[in-house]
Amino acid sequence: MPDDAPESEENIISLQSISRTFMAALQRQHDMLAFSLAGLRTSDPRAYDYYSAVSRVMPSPQNHLTADQVNAYARNLMMRTTINDLLGIAAECLHRCHLLCVLIKVRGQNRAPDADLDRQIGEAHQAFLPLSLQDKFEELEKSFGIMCDLEDSIFSLAAALRVLARVGGMVTNDDLAPDGKLTLEFMAMKDYEVDDQDAEFDDEAPATPPPGVIRHPLPGEADLLKKPTKTLSKLTETTRTFQPGEMLDLNEEELLGLNITVAKFFDGLFRSVDHYGRSRIGEGS
Numbered sequence: 001m002p003d004d005a006p007e008s009e010e011n012i013i014s015l016q017s018i019s020r021t022f023m024a025a026l027q028r029q030h031d032m033l034a035f036s037l038a039g040l041r042t043s044d045p046r047a048y049d050y051y052s053a054v055s056r057v058m059p060s061p062q063n064h065l066t067a068d069q070v071n072a073y074a075r076n077l078m079m080r081t082t083i084n085d086l087l088g089i090a091a092e093c094l095h096r097c098h099l100l101c102v103l104i105k106v107r108g109q110n111r112a113p114d115a116d117l118d119r120q121i122g123e124a125h126q127a128f129l130p131l132s133l134q135d136k137f138e139e140l141e142k143s144f145g146i147m148c149d150l151e152d153s154i155f156s157l158a159a160a161l162r163v164l165a166r167v168g169g170m171v172t173n174d175d176l177a178p179d180g181k182l183t184l185e186f187m188a189m190k191d192y193e194v195d196d197q198d199a200e201f202d203d204e205a206p207a208t209p210p211p212g213v214i215r216h217p218l219p220g221e222a223d224l225l226k227k228p229t230k231t232l233s234k235l236t237e238t239t240r241t242f243q244p245g246e247m248l249d250l251n252e253e254e255l256l257g258l259n260i261t262v263a264k265f266f267d268g269l270f271r272s273v274d275h276y277g278r279s280r281i282g283e284g285s
Contacts, residue, residue, distance in 0.1 A: 015100065015277065019270050022093045023263065029085055030259045036078050037252050040071060080164040082255060086262050087157050093266060094136055097273050098128050101144045104280050133158060144276050149268035153261045156184040163248045171242045181241050182248075187264050188238040188257040191231040235264070 045067035058064055065073060102124045106117050128139060133154065140146035148154075159182060163175055175182045238257065242248055250258075 015270060015274055018093070018096050018100065019266070022089060022096075022266055025089050026259055026263050026266070029082070029089065030256065033078075033082055033255060033259065037255070040075055040078070043067070043071060076164070076169060079250060079255060080161065080169075083157050083161045083164065083258065086258055087154075087161060090154055090157070090262055090265065091133070091136075093269070094140070095125075095129065097146070097269060098136070098140060099125050101140070101146065101273060101276060104277050105144065109281050144273075146269070146272045146276060148265065148272065150185075150187075150261060150265040153185045153187070154265060156186065157258065157262075160184055160248060169248045171244055171246050171248055173244050175242075176244065181243060184240045184242075184250075186238055186240075186254065186257045186261040187235050188253060188260070189233050190236040190238075191233050193231050235260070 048067045048070065052058075052064065099121075102121050106121050106124070107114075110117070128136065131139060137148055137151055140148065159175060163169055163171055163182070166172075171182050177183065238254075240250070240254065
């Protein structure tokens with residue numbers, strides 16, 4: 001959808017609609033990433049050789065990659081494409097939320113046609129679009145009080161993409177933060193083993209975990225240790241640090257964690273936009 005003009009209020013005034021659109025986009029991104037990872041993991045070299053020979057001719061046979069080589073190339077391409085797509089989704093969501101905030105600020109509850117107000121909205125949004133990512137965050141905070149949790153994680157995606165855009169994806173001195181390292185921040189589900197010395201196993205009356213934490217016992221662990229042992233799965237902030245000369249590479253769980261990181265970022269963004277709307281025009285926003 002083009003960003004060069006304000007959309008109709010029917011399409012953008014509902015924060016719920018924006019939320020549905022971008023969470024659905026993240027779900028599609030997640031599913032395609034999972035599918036691609038599964039394909040790489042289960043790829044058959046014989047099938048690759050077969051399809052390589054189907055056309056009976058190649059553009060440049062001397063540059064033909066073996067199955068192992070093309071698997072590594074495909075994984076690197078998938079990682080770069082995934083991060084690029086996630087950044088694109090995040091940027092577009094920021095654009096939609098900015099336009100919604102401008103509409104709320106300029107129009108409020110005024111739905112009557114007004115060319116002057118529409119011009120103000122269009123000019124404000126056009127000025128926002130070419131800003132750098134950091135300037136967009138600052139503009140949202142300065143003009144609307146919008147606070148975006150996990151900003152650093154989004155900056156991490158941008159930093160990773162700059163590295164991966166180079167041939168080979170090697171970290172250089174130009175990528176380093178003032179502390180002399182390149183640190184990527186993202187969210188991941190972590191399992192924590194917990195021993196409860198004082199509790200008794202009672203499957204019909206399990207202990208209530210903290211909000212947002214899933215409790216599940218380790219299979220067979222209770223019988224083995226003769227005491228209650230369980231794991232708590234919790235969404236946790238995670239970091240990976242790279243030094244100059246290292247190749248930037250993420251494992252499967254980390255790649256999927258990038259998707260969850262953007263989803264968590266959206267959640268905080270939507271809550272902040274909702275608060276701004278309610279503060280300006282009340283519950284009906």
